[in-house]
Amino acid sequence: MVNIRNLDSGSSVLAFFGAELRRLREAAGLTQKQLGEVIYCTGSLVGQIETARKPPTREFTERADAGLGAEGALLRLWPLVSRNSLPPWFREFAELEATATTICTFQSQLVHGLLQTEEYARAVFSSYRPQNLEQKVTARMERQRILQRADPPVLWLVLDEAVLRRPVGGAGVMYAQLARLLECLSHPLVHVQVLPTAVGEHPGLLGSFTVLTFDDTPDIAYSESYEAGQVIINPQAVKARSLRYDLLRATALSPQDSADLIADAMEDLHGQQSGPDRSTVA
Incomplete structure (x- = not known):
């Protein structure tokens, strides 16, 4: 067990937060149990x-x-704590994402982080067994708060149908995730389209990417690979990705037809969970 008296409050953001919490608790004359x-x-x-x-x-x-x-x-320290939980290579993009007016993203493997449920996010992170799993999940959920602010961005998500069919976390977790997508379709600033497998070749075959637009600064694009992210600011490169995204959006199903396909995928998951030795996810 760490000896709190020897904890260096300057060693990390979490250590500084912990030291402040302890200072305030002791000033209030409370034990840890009493504060709890x-x-x-x-x-x-x-x-x-x-x-x-x-x-x-x-x-x-x-x-x-x-x-x-x-x-x-303590609340003033929270933004520092939240950003510290993100991978260093992702922090620049997360800060840009938080100030964007429009977020257009194509996802070929996973539901975008802004629309993930907590259980789905935990399953995604668990796939590579990180040491700070809960810290990563907390950071992802906090990142979603940009959709709850007074002036949220427009979020336009194009998903490959394969994302709907991959039961990340198991059928129950995936069922809840698809239900979350359907729920988001009722939000006036959130648009979800599905790119059906039957389309065959399409402009997104090279992988997932995102384009951010802002009120008073140039657009940027973003893509990532294993433990690395690339923020793209070159105007021509950003323009090329914006065009690619427009083509994907035109090729994908309409939002209503996408909702029907998501509902069909939920029905399939429900069927997988039905049986004498299985519980349903409904």
């Missing part, structure tokens, strides 16, 4: 966060800030 009772969690969790062994969630941060009367001291 105030904010509806265990004293053990408080201790793990104070010693930087577990990252705080936004909910924990909000409750701790209010419970300790910190007047925003």
Whole structure:
């Protein structure tokens, strides 16, 4: 167990957050257990966060800030904690994504991170067994908050049909993920289209990519591979990807037909889970 008295608060963002939490808790005259009772969690969790062994969630941060009367001291640290949980090579794009007015993305393998459920995201990250799994899941869920702000971006997602058919996390997790996609279709600023397998060759065969547009700065494009991401600012290269995206959008099913195909995929998953020795996902 880490000795909190020897923890270097300058060693990481999580260590600094933990040190601040401990300072505020002790100033309030509370033990870890007592603070846990105030904010509806265990004293053990408080201790793990104070010693930087577990990252705080936004909910924990909000409750701790209010419970300790910190007047925003912990909440002001939350953006740093959240960004620190992202891979270093992804942080630049995440910051750009958070300020974009329109996000157009083609995904050939997975549901885009902005629309993933927590269970789906956990299954994706679990596939390569990272040491900080829960920290990565928390960061992904926090990243989705840009869709909940007062002026959310327009999100246009084109998905290869293969994404719907790949049961990431198992049938139950995938069923819930597809239900989330259908739910998102009712949002006026979220558009989902599916590129059916029957199309054959298409402009997205080279892989997934994203184009971001902004109010007062040039558009950018983004693509990634294993543990690496590339932000593209060259105007001609961005224009080429924008054209490729327009072609994909024109080739894909309409949003309504896409919704029908997503519903069909859900029915298939339901059938896979039916049987004498299986429970249904409905």
